[in-house]
Amino acid sequence: SSGINAEYGDKECPPPKLQEISKHAKQTNLPLFLGADTNAHSTAWGSVVKDSIGKTRGESLLDLMIQEDLHVSNVNNPITFNNGRWTNAIDVTITNNTALNQIKKWKTREGTCKSDHIPITFEMGNVDGSNTC
Secondary structure, eight states, X not given: OEEEEOOTTOSOSSOHHHHHHHHHHHHHTOOOEEEEEOOOOOGGGTOOOOSHHHHHHHHHHHHHHHHTTEEEOOSSOOOOEEOSSOEEOOEEXXXXXXXXXXXXXXXXXXXXXXXXXXXXXXXXXXXXXXXXO
């Protein structure tokens, strides 16, 4: 599993590290579990498109996800960001085909920390139903 942070002002979205990790997982047939603070807006993960920067970032990330056969594991399009002024779904759990059916009990945990990003928790399990974490 990995984590990626894409700053809102970053020129490259998706970040090159995400492309590198996803290609490596695909080539080696490894399961990919990626938690990403994307700062990207797309209805594919329940985000409301707020501005052109967020929209462009969302389109670029979605293009990469389609190209690399990556999947959004967010369940029920929840809010993942709340700074008191606005809310949105900009934090995305991404998996590849190998890991797709291993995400269990994905949910947000609002009110459990003092960050404007709402914690996301899930269990990772094997296809046979046994838990690995």
